[in-house]
Amino acid sequence: xxxxxxxxxxxxxxxxxxxxxxxxxxxxxxxxxxxxxxxxxxxxxxxxxxxxxxxxxxxxxxxxxxxxxxxxxxxxxxxxxxxxxxxxxxxxxxxxxxxxxxxxxxxxxxxxxxxxxxxxxxxxxxxxxxxxxxxxxxxxxxxxxxxxxxxxxxxxxxxxxxxxxxxxxxxxxxxxxxxxxxxxxxxxxxxxxxxxxxxxxxxxxxxxxxxxxxxxxxxxxxxxx
Amino acid sequence: xxxxxxxxxxxxxxxxxxxxxxxxxxxxxxxxxxxxxxxxxxxxxxxxxxxxxxxxxxxxxxxxxxxxxxxxxxxxxxxxxxxxxxxxxxxxxxxxxxxxxxxxxxxxxxxxxxxxxxxxxxxxxxxxxxxxxxxxxxxxxxxxxxxxxxxxxxxxxxxxxxxxxxxxxxxxxxxxxxxxxxxxxxxxxxxxxxxxxxxxxxxxxxxxxxxxxxxxxxxxxxxxx
DNA sequence: TACATCTGACGACAAACAATGTCAATTTAT
DNA sequence: ATAAATTGACATTGTTTGTCGTCAGATGTA
Numbered sequence: 001x002x003x004x005x006x007x008x009x010x011x012x013x014x015x016x017x018x019x020x021x022x023x024x025x026x027x028x029x030x031x032x033x034x035x036x037x038x039x040x041x042x043x044x045x046x047x048x049x050x051x052x053x054x055x056x057x058x059x060x061x062x063x064x065x066x067x068x069x070x071x072x073x074x075x076x077x078x079x080x081x082x083x084x085x086x087x088x089x090x091x092x093x094x095x096x097x098x099x100x101x102x103x104x105x106x107x108x109x110x111x112x113x114x115x116x117x118x119x120x121x122x123x124x125x126x127x128x129x130x131x132x133x134x135x136x137x138x139x140x141x142x143x144x145x146x147x148x149x150x151x152x153x154x155x156x157x158x159x160x161x162x163x164x165x166x167x168x169x170x171x172x173x174x175x176x177x178x179x180x181x182x183x184x185x186x187x188x189x190x191x192x193x194x195x196x197x198x199x200x201x202x203x204x205x206x207x208x209x210x211x212x213x214x215x216x217x218x219x220x221x222x223x224x225x
Numbered sequence: 226x227x228x229x230x231x232x233x234x235x236x237x238x239x240x241x242x243x244x245x246x247x248x249x250x251x252x253x254x255x256x257x258x259x260x261x262x263x264x265x266x267x268x269x270x271x272x273x274x275x276x277x278x279x280x281x282x283x284x285x286x287x288x289x290x291x292x293x294x295x296x297x298x299x300x301x302x303x304x305x306x307x308x309x310x311x312x313x314x315x316x317x318x319x320x321x322x323x324x325x326x327x328x329x330x331x332x333x334x335x336x337x338x339x340x341x342x343x344x345x346x347x348x349x350x351x352x353x354x355x356x357x358x359x360x361x362x363x364x365x366x367x368x369x370x371x372x373x374x375x376x377x378x379x380x381x382x383x384x385x386x387x388x389x390x391x392x393x394x395x396x397x398x399x400x401x402x403x404x405x406x407x408x409x410x411x412x413x414x415x416x417x418x419x420x421x422x423x424x425x426x427x428x429x430x431x432x433x434x435x436x437x438x439x440x441x442x443x444x445x446x447x448x449x450x
Numbered sequence: 451t452a453c454a455t456c457t458g459a460c461g462a463c464a465a466a467c468a469a470t471g472t473c474a475a476t477t478t479a480t
Numbered sequence: 481a482t483a484a485a486t487t488g489a490c491a492t493t494g495t496t497t498g499t500c501g502t503c504a505g506a507t508g509t510a
Contacts, residue, residue: 013455013456014454014455014456014507014508014509015508016455016456016457016506016507016508017456017457017507017508021456024456044358045358046271046358046359049496049497049498050497050498050499051497051498059457059458060457060458060459060460061498061499061500062457062458062500063457063458065499065500070498129357129358129364130357130358132354132355132357132358133269133270133271133354133355133357133358134271139354139416143413143416143417146409146412146413147413167425167428169421169425169429170425170428170429170432171429172421172429173410173421173425173426173428173429173430174429174430174432174433176409176410176413177406177407177409177410177429177430177433178406178433179409180405180406180407180408180409180410180412181402181403181405181406181409181433182402182405183405183409184371184401184402184404184405184406184408184409185398185401185402185405187371187405188368188371188372188401191364191368192368196394196397196398200392200394200395200398201398203392203395203398204394204395204396204397204398204399204402205398205399205402207395207399207437207440208399208402208403208406208433208436208437210436210440211433211435211436211437211438211439211440212432212433212436213436214436214439214440215432215435215436215439238485238486239477239478239479239484239485239486240478240479241476241477241478241485241486241487242477242478242486246486249486274466274467274468275467275468275469276467276468284488285487285488285489285490286468286469286470287470287487287488288487288488290468290469290470295468
């Protein structure tokens with residue numbers, strides 16, 4: 001009689017620790033995102049368990065299920081965070097240099113910014129290697145980001161070379177190939193512990209862009225034996 | 226007394242089913258490799274269990290542990306099989322066309338051969354997406370194959386353009402970038418269910434090679450605003 | 451101060467799976 | 481034919497993990 005075990009959902013929410021209910025919720029989400037970034041980026045997604053994640057976030061299981069519900073969803077959220085920041089930064093670098101200098105230099109600045117951010121091995125790992133082969137949903141997300149990055153490159157190309165109008169499908173292939181070039185360079189850089197200095201990596205990948213740009217400027221390439 | 230439970234290892238080996246001991250062993254290995262190729266290439270490595278693999282191979286657990294001992298080792302063996310065949314075929318295609326035609330056409334033939342083999346989605350999946358983020362050992366294997374493929378490209382470039390001698394590290398970066406371009410195109414092709422026809426994919430990626438080749442032939446690129 | 455809500459530590463339980471063992475049935479050599 | 485070697489189906493054990501529940505203590509409100 002003394003204690004009725006009516007364990008229903010809380011009917012009212014209060015401030016706690018100086019934060020409102022929604023603020024606390026957002027705070028916990030942030031903590032899980034940070035913990036996921038750290039663990040996925042170091043030991044990897046597959047070796048991360050709910051327990052290890054909660055320990056890292058200094059929160060308990062209950063809040064994890066409240067905030068994300070599954071490690072996959074958290075992985076996708078962490079990935080999106082990283083990719084959005086990455087694209088935003090690269091676009092800023094391009095915008096800062098393009099009106100001022102020529103297209104080649106602008107591309108170089110963008111590539112440089114890209115590898116600069118990927119010097120954080122956690123970012124590199126999450127954006128480059130941790131997403132493949134998890135599940136169809138994750139694959140779809142990953143594919144969509146790759147393609148959107150390719151589309152960005154194509155948009156830039158359209159601006160710099162308005163007269164260039166090849167087969168749209170081929171354009172898409174070229175965009176994706178360039179993204180792949182950037183991705184593989186970064187992956188290899190990461191896997192070999194950043195042994196090559198950034199300037200060299202930037203210069204190398206930049207040559208691929210340069211070659212294409214020359215091709216666009218002077219169509220009808222000469223072929224040698 | 227009647228039955229002594231001395232369950233020691235077999236001391237002698239006999240022929241069985243018309244095959245010697247070592248032939249049977251090799252046969253089982255083959256069966257596991259085929260089963261691994263099928264499962265890793267369709268449902269993926271992470272959803273493959275020892276049981277499902279043995280069921281596919283029509284063999285029992287015991288033989289799996291005898292043959293490979295772990296799914297990781299089998300994955301590595303399957304991957305190596307695929308990659309060796311892939312590189313061999315691409316090199317053949319190059320060798321068949323290079324003396325006859327120019328470098329550009331030879332590269333195109335090699336790329337075409339590459340995508341031809343990757344039209345088998347199982348090969349594509351195993352070579353492109355299933356290997357990342359499994360374990361340090363697998364990562365090392367994967368990295369070594371990417372790098373060796375890049376080295377092959379550099380060797381070819383040295384033959385076609387003996388006078389080209391840039392920074393060796395930058396050469397390596399360029400080689401790896403090209404591998405990445407080929408890889409990403411293939412991955413995207415796979416992920417989008419081969420919607421684009423092969424000729425277009427080949428033409429697109431080929432342009433990256435072409436741009437670089439022009440760059441090598443005519444150094445000191447002009448830059449436009 | 452008294453009471454409702456919130457929080458975190460801990461444990462319970464089931465599911466999936468690797469890894470090893472048991473045993474009857476089959477095949478081969480002597 | 482008989483015994484030894486081989487094979488395959490099945491059971492067992494132990495571990496890891498996700499998921500949910502319990503409960504005491506902390507925090508804010510009336």
